[in-house]
Amino acid sequence: MAKTSMVQREIRRGKKVARYAARRAALKEAARDPKSSDEERREALLKLQALPRDASPVRLRNRCQITGRSRGYYRKFGLGRNKLREATMNGEIPGLSKASW
Numbered sequence: 001m002a003k004t005s006m007v008q009r010e011i012r013r014g015k016k017v018a019r020y021a022a023r024r025a026a027l028k029e030a031a032r033d034p035k036s037s038d039e040e041r042r043e044a045l046l047k048l049q050a051l052p053r054d055a056s057p058v059r060l061r062n063r064c065q066i067t068g069r070s071r072g073y074y075r076k077f078g079l080g081r082n083k084l085r086e087a088t089m090n091g092e093i094p095g096l097s098k099a100s101w
Contacts, residue, residue: 002068010063013054020055024048 030036030044053059062073064080072081079087088096 002063002070004068006070007063007068010061013060016052016054017057017060020051021057024051024055027051 027044027048031041031048033041036044061070062075063070064073064083065078066083067080069080069082073079074081074084077084077087077093084093087093088098
């Protein structure tokens, strides 16, 4: 089980990313626009850098929905490897079973 504070931090980051997503996209588009002048690009980049660090989606970390574990995460299931194995053994995930040959 991950520390509760780490899980809560990720939740806060996710909300902040969602809040600043539109503003961030507009600034990035302005910075990339070939029609804008150098001064406009520079201004857009400065505003982009002024946004909070946690507003960047790169800072988000995938975590297991049950335990909050960050490593050994399977995107397809949204679970860590340990909980994925337990769920598979209990037959809770359709179409997934323990390999045996």
